[in-house]
């Protein structure tokens with residue numbers, strides 16, 4: 001009989017199983033290089049610098065077209081309106097960024113939808129579309145280091161991106177509204193974005209929906225205002241830099257419970273047609289307690305708000321660590337209270353959200369720690385010792401599947417989730433509890449609101465433990481045979 005944490009694994013593994021039926025996701029098959037090559041931009045006559053197009057991807061080996069080069073976004077101000085009857089979304093995205101190269105033009109990621117107009121620093125800009133790439137050419141080139149504001153007005157019927165490996169991600173219209181979430185991408189299905197965790201930004205989100213619905217998103221609630229007859233605008237702001245795949249939008253009929261936790265706002269939401277004392281609501285209600293426990297293990301909670309949203313839609317068979325407010329598919333609670341999944345998604349607030357990946361092949365840094373948090377929580381509640389979770393998992397691990405660089409098709413596979421957690425505990429057994437928790441706290445403190453790679457993590461573990469760990473990480477992350485158990 002599967003345990004509660006096995007239930008989380010089963011859902012993750014189910015996703016991986018779908019993933020093995022693989023072909024490439026279309027987007028990653030497209031070339032990164034600008035077909036036109038570097039060119040001299042409109043502003044180039046005024047300066048010695050030559051303005052060139054920004055790259056159409058950040059160059060992530062798994063998803064070369066994700067994100068874009070040549071600029072760094074500081075803030076997204078999104079104002080969207082969604083009409084569930086027509087399924088139409090219209091929006092204005094105001095993007096404040098800094099050019100990191102002299103740009104004649106730059107790209108954003110946007111899937112479907114129609115761009116109605118664009119300005120850069122208030123002057124009309126021209127736009128072009130090619131698949132999921134939106135190219136914006138400002139009236140004048142942007143000097144390297146220049147701060148600029150791009151404003152894009154757009155509308156249309158948003159659709160998810162489908163990938164045989166990664167499922168349907170992005171904006172889904174539902175029976176009572178819509179749900180936008182997905183990893184490794186989703187944001188580009190509802191707003192123009194630099195869609196890669198390398199470019200984190202703060203968000204101010206305004207959502208206008210029919211007055212009988214709610215609109216939930218990330219961060220601190222900014223209240224609601226009437227927006228003309230029968231419509232309401234909901235405001236949210238995420239003040240800590242956030243990777244774009246962690247941005248969510250949930251519209252529909254929900255019971256919202258607002259409270260404070262440790263002086264910060266907490267927003268919990270459950271579909272109105274689920275009982276307020278059922279397993280989903282009861283699991284979600286453990287959020288504060290679990291956050292406090294994880295804080296005792298990982299260090300201070302990194303964000304300004306707390307929360308969680310349960311969603312009810314057959315297509316959503318997963319949970320996602322959307323920043324400050326994870327989203328949980330109802331499926332996780334259909335066998336009763338499940339605190340393991342809450343511990344998993346909350347652990348990601350430190351591992352993945354506050355400290356984000358620089359490239360998707362380092363996924364074990366997210367999922368290994370989140371799975372390990374399930375083991376920690378199970379021990380804390382008296383359900384199972386961490387050592388027992390480790391021993392059981394060690395015995396059933398297929399060592400042919402690496403935790404690091406698993407390949408696109410296994411991005412959400414057992415190697416990443418389960419073997420990833422083995423790596424974490426093996427490190428603890430190798431360096432001892434005191435050094436181990438010092439490493440975790442240093443990682444979450446020094447890289448808070450930033451990014452990190454496997455090499456960065458190893459360097460930190462070596463610095464704090466005073467040991468050379470090349471062999472350790474090679475064996476545990478990628479070795480093809482069972483490594484000797486430390487100790």
Ligand code: TRP
Pocket residue numbers: 012015169181182183184318319320321344345367412
């Ligand atoms: N990162 C999620 C978790 O482990 C799982 C996940 C993988 C996911 N792919 C997804 C969630 C797509 C939502 C959409 O918690």
Ligand code: ZN
Pocket residue numbers: 344348366367370
């Ligand atoms: Zn996870």
